[in-house]
Amino acid sequence: MATVLSWSGGKDASFALREMHREGVEVVELLTTVSAQTGRSSMHGVGRELYERQADALGLPIRFVEIPADASNDEYEAALAEATDEYERRGIDRIAFADLYVEDIRAYRESRLEASDIEGYWPVWGRDTESLAREFADAFEATVVAVEDSALDESFAGRPFDESFLADLPEGVDPCGENGEFHTFVHDGPVFDRPVPVRTGETATVEPRHGDMVVHQCEVLPAE
Structure with a gap:
């Protein structure tokens, strides 16, 4: 199909x-x-x-x-x-x-x-988010590009999505950010033919166009 x-x-x-x-x-x-x-x-x-x-x-x-x-x-x-x-x-x-x-x-x-x-x-529907997050961290490379202010402070934006990031998540934050707590950009892993080199820039605080949610976004840029 x-x-x-x-x-x-x-x-x-x-x-x-x-x-x-x-x-x-x-x-x-x-x-x-x-x-x-x-x-x-x-x-x-x-x-x-x-x-x-x-x-x-x-x-x-x-x-x-x-x-x-x-x-x-x-x-x-x-x-x-x-x-x-x-x-x-x-x-x-x-x-x-x-x-x-x-x-x-x-x-x-x-x-x-x-x-x-x-x-x-829905190919991953119903998967346990903790095990999925750890399996992902073992196989892929990603950067946390945005965090929702009520769940995480801005220091989490721009960090690699890895075991250290997962260990530092406060209680109640889904390990996959399924409730919108954080978002990532993936730049290498088993589905890639080659890495996508990136570097992080400044972190800015923005308000999405709808709702009252405040988000801290770390800019990711091409590294070459």
């Missing part, structure tokens, strides 16, 4: 890609959203150039859905629906998501696909 992977550039999506490789799933494209104004993802703060380098190192094409600044939820959904419609015309069978256990998010994604013939697919 021809499958598109909803792509954040982070650890769960990378782990899901590895699982699909192991299962022989035909992944034909990565799909991600960026700001039409900045070319960056809203939560991760990762720029389009790094996503392109990442996709190239993975040997996969990537599709960018551009979201206007301060877009309403309806505008956001319309932009993704346009991509879904095109996938349906191309004969794509399903879109894979790397969600682990948040039922509301899964139900929302399923509702957005109901009007199409495209199925949702």
Whole structure:
């Protein structure tokens, strides 16, 4: 079945890609959203150039859905629906998501696909997040690019996602950040043909376009 992977550039999506490789799933494209104004993802703060380098190192094409600044939820959904419609015309069978256990998010994604013939697919759904986090840290290299202020202070932004990071997480923070506590950018691992060299820049505090959540984003930049 021809499958598109909803792509954040982070650890769960990378782990899901590895699982699909192991299962022989035909992944034909990565799909991600960026700001039409900045070319960056809203939560991760990762720029389009790094996503392109990442996709190239993975040997996969990537599709960018551009979201206007301060877009309403309806505008956001319309932009993704346009991509879904095109996938349906191309004969794509399903879109894979790397969600682990948040039922509301899964139900929302399923509702957005109901009007199409495209199925949702969850290759890592139900996995234990502690064991997944440690298995990921053993096999991949990633940088923590954003942390949610109510869960983690800004010192966690810019750190490698490794055993030390996991050991320092406060009680109640999911080891995979499944509740939005933190986000990562993956730059090497078993699904990559070659590493994506990166360096960290400054950390900035931002407020996402919706809600009152404060996020500390550490800029990641190409290292060469």
